[in-house]
Amino acid sequence: MTRVLVVDDDPVQLRLTAEVANRAGFKPLTATGGEQALSILREDRNIGAMILDLVMPDLDGMGVMDAMRREGLTTPVIIQTANASLETVISAMRNGAADYFVKPVAPERLIISLRNAMKLDALEAAIRSERARKAGTFAVSDMIAKAPAMARVLALCGKAGKSTIPVLIEGETGVGKELIARIIQGSGDRAGKPFVTVNCGAIPPNLVESVLFGHKKGAFTGAVADQPGKFAEAHNGTLFLDEVGELPLDTQVKLLRALQEGEIEPVGASKPERVNVRVISATNRRLLNLAKTGEFREDLYYRLNVFPIYVPPLRERMEDVAELVAMFIARFSAEAGKRVLGISPAALDLLMAYDWPGNVRQLENAVYRAIVLTDGAFLESVDFPQIVAQSAGRDSAIRAIEQVPVPSAPTHIDTAPARQRAATEQPSAPDRFLDTSGEVAALAEIERAAIVFAIAHHGGRMSRVARALKIGRSTLYRKLHEYGLAEELINDAA
Incomplete structure (x- = not known):
């Protein structure tokens, strides 16, 4: 539930505003002065919005917003006051207020203002995060990772950022491994330096070496000019190798040399070149398993896996x-x-x-x-x-799946019983021309049954029954007396 801080020195107005926020689905926190409000904001940076009274005895609303700007507190502020002067409104908006209204305010107006302020705050947070990502200063505060499962991940990011140790980030696809790499870069000495991303699984095998290490003019057909590789682009910065487990084995040998010696050899070059690159790799598969099967060089695995970080999936946070x-x-x-x-x-x-x-x-x-x-x-x-x-x-x-019976022990193929199939054939209805013993019924019984059915079908209207059976009415009445049906009809009519 989103928390809202209500600040007002009037206890009645404080209680009313807090109740409106509570009924709108927010969790209200209250403060009776500016200093108390600042203390709450410093301790809890995740408050969704603040409804702030301008006129208070210890520290007024303008003073609170000035302090927030100096300390970098970005909680959206909604100003409420009894004074409606234009100068006050302009001053509040210049100080960063998201909205402004005069007391008393309608509950609907207050709720809309709160929702708009929180939407604006979320948008501003997304913009700040994107700017930090592009500037190479992405930090822990720019990533949404408040779940307990992410606490260790962020702690490891802080430790990894203080050195140039090779980091291997493991996790399922879509968990944010690149953001973790950017946090490591943004919290270290290489913040603001180049951050070059390479998706190793998206490069054709015959171009991997050229893309990573570059090539010289004339090295191969189509090489019309010198081309720097990703290592050269990331010089003095960070190189992020995404899906590093997809690299071909022959390229893994050169990558190992680049990591050990700090130098690369472009395709067609006569001598190696020195590079200063921090390498962070990531994979959505266990590199250890790939190393065991021979799909990944074991020596390169130990070179990359110096500082492993596992990012939990979203279902665990x-x-x-x-x-x-x-x-x-x-x-x-x-x-x-x-x-x-x-x-x-x-x-x-x-x-x-x-x-x-x-x-x-x-x-x-x-x-x-x-x-x-x-x-x-x-x-x-x-x-x-x-x-x-x-x-x-x-x-x-x-x-x-839960309804499928599971055997208690393994069953050998020679002793496996045949699977029982459910019967799909419906039992057939008894034939109308057979009696209870299964023999063909007498003609009189069949005729009697046909007359009974016709009478029931036509509701006892004998003229229709006779036409349906293709017999005269006198013949019908004679058969009714012959099969004892006339008395039954008389009794039913009675």
């Missing part, structure tokens, strides 16, 4: 889903030009209950698709049809 969704909504709704304020509790519960095999990348794409689909102000469960279908399908599959 579901505490981050709500904040990730809020950030994606703010970003994609701005890109799509839609006014999407958030996600409904039911839709969020749906996303929280899903396993996300594609991890954060799949969540990002699902929210992007929902933004395009929705026409409302909040994302609903119907905006995630694929997640709904996959969740229902997976549950059905799990139930079906």
